[in-house]
Amino acid sequence: AQSVSQHNHHVILSEAASLELGCNYSYGGTVNLFWYVQYPGQHLQLLLKYFSGDPLVKGIKGFEAEFIKSKFSFNLRKPSVQWSDTAEYFCAVSYNTDKLIFGTGTRLQVFP
């Protein structure tokens, strides 16, 4: 079955630390990949997306993600997190332009 896994459920970091959140998806054909963020009390916002082309994609607020086809992964990275990055992060995959399938989310807490 098509599925998305986010292995880190809760991540706690200090400001200026580097961040990498894992996202793996099951094989299922052509994929479009997304990372969404949900800040406390706010709605889901798109951080970045990959449809095709350069596998290293850059998003808003200094985030980037790398699509590694051989590993079925689309990990999210940021070299130096800030307190304002505290949020829940969701990886999502669309197989063959079908509906979005979301991972279970990773809660990130950044302490000053």
Add this chain to the structure above:
Amino acid sequence: KAGVTQTPRYLIKTRGQQVTLSCSPISGHRSVSWYQQTPGQGLQFLFEYFSETQRNKGNFPGRFSGRQFSNSRSEMNVSTLELGDSALYLCASSPGVTDTQYFGPGTRLTVL
């Protein structure tokens, strides 16, 4: 452009009642998708509409239904409410079916 709007933002119902939630997509967007978000199950796809036609449906019972109007606004209805239907219901719109989805703030439904 105004974002996706959802009404009402909060709703309290009792078991057995029915409820209708409304979603107005971003102007020009013709595709509307609905998701249920709960702490235990995460974000789960309910259904997707494009040009007034249901294009895709998730694994939810028939008590969950939806429709889309000619102006792309969408409604979802849940009949015979159960305690387990308590959730945040999110609507997302996109220009077309293969495009990036943009989310609204959600409707928080509490079933007592």
